[in-house]
Amino acid sequence: MASVLVLVDHAEGSVKKVTLELLTAARSLGEPVAVVVGAPGAAGPLTDRLAEYGATAVVTAESEDVDKHLVTPAVAVLASLVGSESPAAVLIASSPEGKEVAARLAMRTRSGILTDAVGVDGDGTATQSIFGGAVVVKSRVRTGTPIITVRPNSVTAEPAPAQPETRTAEVTLDDAARKATVLERVVEAKGDRPALTDAAIVVSGGRGLGSGDNFTLVEALADSLGGAVGASRAATDAGWYPHQNQVGQTGVTVSPQLYLAVGISGAIQHRAGMQTSKTIIAVNKDPEAPIFELVDFGVVGDLFTVVPQLTEEIGKRKG
Amino acid sequence: MDIVVLVKQVPDTWAERRLQDSDKTLDRESVDAVMNEIDEYAVEEALRLKEAHGGEVTVLTMGPEKATETIRKALSMGADKALHVSDPALHGSCAVQTAETIAAALGTVPYDLVVLGSESTDARLSVMAAMLSEKLGVAQLSGARKVEVDGSTVTIERQTETGFDRVQGATPAVVSVVEKINEPRYPSFKGIMAAKKKPVTTVTIADLGIDPGSVGLANATSEVVEMTPRPPRQAGQIVKDEGDGGVKIAEFLAAQKLL
Numbered sequence: 025m026a027s028v029l030v031l032v033d034h035a036e037g038s039v040k041k042v043t044l045e046l047l048t049a050a051r052s053l054g055e056p057v058a059v060v061v062g063a064p065g066a067a068g069p070l071t072d073r074l075a076e077y078g079a080t081a082v083v084t085a086e087s088e089d090v091d092k093h094l095v096t097p098a099v100a101v102l103a104s105l106v107g108s109e110s111p112a113a114v115l116i117a118s119s120p121e122g123k124e125v126a127a128r129l130a131m132r133t134r135s136g137i138l139t140d141a142v143g144v145d146g147d148g149t150a151t152q153s154i155f156g157g158a159v160v161v162k163s164r165v166r167t168g169t170p171i172i173t174v175r176p177n178s179v180t181a182e183p184a185p186a187q188p189e190t191r192t193a194e195v196t197l198d199d200a201a202r203k204a205t206v207l208e209r210v211v212e213a214k215g216d217r218p219a220l221t222d223a224a225i226v227v228s229g230g231r232g233l234g235s236g237d238n239f240t241l242v243e244a245l246a247d248s249l250g251g252a253v254g255a256s257r258a259a260t261d262a263g264w265y266p267h268q269n270q271v272g273q274t275g276v277t278v279s280p281q282l283y284l285a286v287g288i289s290g291a292i293q294h295r296a297g298m299q300t301s302k303t304i305i306a307v308n309k310d311p312e313a314p315i316f317e318l319v320d321f322g323v324v325g326d327l328f329t330v331v332p333q334l335t336e337e338i339g340k341r342k343g
Numbered sequence: 344m345d346i347v348v349l350v351k352q353v354p355d356t357w358a359e360r361r362l363q364d365s366d367k368t369l370d371r372e373s374v375d376a377v378m379n380e381i382d383e384y385a386v387e388e389a390l391r392l393k394e395a396h397g398g399e400v401t402v403l404t405m406g407p408e409k410a411t412e413t414i415r416k417a418l419s420m421g422a423d424k425a426l427h428v429s430d431p432a433l434h435g436s437c438a439v440q441t442a443e444t445i446a447a448a449l450g451t452v453p454y455d456l457v458v459l460g461s462e463s464t465d466a467r468l469s470v471m472a473a474m475l476s477e478k479l480g481v482a483q484l485s486g487a488r489k490v491e492v493d494g495s496t497v498t499i500e501r502q503t504e505t506g507f508d509r510v511q512g513a514t515p516a517v518v519s520v521v522e523k524i525n526e527p528r529y530p531s532f533k534g535i536m537a538a539k540k541k542p543v544t545t546v547t548i549a550d551l552g553i554d555p556g557s558v559g560l561a562n563a564t565s566e567v568v569e570m571t572p573r574p575p576r577q578a579g580q581i582v583k584d585e586g587d588g589g590v591k592i593a594e595f596l597a598a599q600k601l602l
């Protein structure tokens with residue numbers, strides 16, 4: 025059976041959940057080969073988890089260069105593996121950096137690329153949701169090796185224990201790959217909350233909050249559910265919440281199990297970033313707000329009473 | 344500091360966008376078209392860099408004849424001239440073909456920086472900066488919320504989920520920008536009048552030495568095989584808050600095993 029390369033997304037010694045989802049999706053296409061690109065020592069703590077989710081091989085490519093250069097180390101390793109393995113496909117997480125790895129790999133191997141897939145079929149066809157979720161398309165790669173980026177939370181990760189063989193690969197960077205260098209990585213907002221793009225639960229606030237201070241209501245609700253905090257553009261433009269947390273067409277695209285919109289009207293540009301969420305709930309005082317067209321459950325009411333009550337009730341139920 | 348700024352004309356996001364039944368490509372005719380919003384920020388950044396460091400700003404677009412409206416807008420904001428790659432053979436080109444064509448066009452204009460937007464609202468690929476850097480073999484400085492130029496050294500703040508990375512490279516480089524970077528100017532009346540006289544060069548793929556057998560829908564590296572309007576979501580349950588709205592949501596969450 026052909027192999028399927030899965031680029032492992034990892035941070036601080038653990039495998040990100042999206043990688044387990046990719047391994048699960050990869051199994052329907054061929055034999056998942058997990059590719060770890062990282063600083064020396066990065067792969068060791070990840071192997072067990074990759075095995076648990078069905079990696080038949082783990083390829084480790086470690087080098088000091090990996091932290092110094094964005095994107096290009098992963099591209100170099102994957103391009104060489106595409107050459108030697110002729111995989112059925114390459115699966116990468118649909119993060120900004122993941123898409124850039126996919127983009128460069130597509131150019132280097134002259135292959136078709138499909139981004140933001142919400143599903144992948146056994147024949148390599150990818151399902152994508154376009155125009156703010158208004159149209160669902162199935163696409164296929166016609167040239168080279170299918171390079172597919174998959175949105176977090178699109179596939180349910182299922183364990184399938186395997187005994188992977190482990191191999192090493194070189195990180196060989198040419199001059200072009202070294203042209204951009206990372207000088208430093210600055211953490212501005214470090215919290216205990218999960219990252220927005222791969223969080224299973226997202227609670228977002230909009231103009232209805234009325235002020236930045238009132239975002240503590242949204243944060244408290246997110247924390248009670250173990251979720252991430254998002255915001256509409258109206259809220260980020262007003263400076264109520266950091267830009268990084270903007271959900272929508274010009275912000276982050278999320279596709280969580282649960283999306284809770286608080287005081288958000290549901291403009292098309294906002295929907296573009298959250299429409300593929302599995303379950304959508306909204307609290308809005310205007311029964312005509314377009315967000316209600318999307319919801320699985322909606323409450324027409326004042327967020328200042330509904331949200332604190334909900335947070336309290338969740339606290340009670342979770343004991 | 345000579346800069347090429349890439350702009351794309353896209354259907355207005357407020358309009359209902361659709362794929363044509365005939366060839367499953369974007370219907371660009373029947374809807375209002377505007378400059379891709381983030382590209383306004385790219386034009387603004389190019390103009391600010393020019394104002395600070397001198398040089399010329401050239402607008403580059405690949406798109407049908409109608410895309411001249413978007414070129415004019417960039418020129419009226421203050422760009423100096425434009426290069427328009429327009430050829431019926433390009434219809435339906437995929438991202439790889441688009442990047443190859445734009446890279447070929449960039450081969451005909453001298454530049455220190457290529458500035459572009461981080462994402463187009465129609466394709467939403469966010470791949471162009473990476474693809475062009477790869478093809479041109481130059482530094483990829485993408486996702487910038489701040490750009491600093493010191494001689495031939497370019498340093499950006501690349502927005503990340505938790506903050507930013509400071510990334511540096513030398514010219515020539517490709518820089519893509521996010522909307523946080525600046526506040527685009529509105530074209531002034533004077534700018535609009537001046538734009539009418541600015542040179543716009545239109546080139547075909549033959550002018551760029553591109554093989555017609557490598558571009559367009561028939562040769563695209565990927566294809567849409569099926570399209571369906573979004574399956575209507577099952578009508579949700581909407582309740583009016585009677586003082587127990589929060590509890591009702593918690594009950595719903597529990598019933599869905601989300602609690």
Ligand SMILES: Cc1cc2nc3c(=O)[nH]c(=O)nc-3n(C[C@H](O)[C@H](O)[C@H](O)COP(=O)(O)OP(=O)(O)OC[C@H]3O[C@@H](n4cnc5c(N)ncnc54)[C@H](O)[C@@H]3O)c2cc1C
Binds near residue numbers: 231274286289293
């Ligand atoms: C090119 C372009 C790109 C864009 N990109 C994005 C994007 O990425 N993300 C994004 O979000 N937007 C984006 N927008 C903006 C978008 O069009 C909307 O303007 C924005 O989403 C509105 O934010 P909002 O829902 O918070 O505010 P509003 O539309 O003002 O809605 C506020 C809602 O809060 C409700 N409300 C007020 N008070 C209360 C209360 N006490 N209790 C309960 N409900 C209350 C109101 O009924 C209303 O429905 C973009 C726009 C353009 C043109």
Ligand SMILES: Nc1ncnc2c1ncn2[C@@H]1O[C@H](COP(=O)(O)O)[C@@H](O)[C@H]1O
Binds near residue numbers: 381405458460
């Ligand atoms: N056909 C095109 N002509 C000129 N610029 C383009 C074209 N397509 C994309 N771009 C540029 O690339 C950026 C990112 O687009 P994309 O990668 O398609 O999401 C856009 O903001 C534009 O600046």
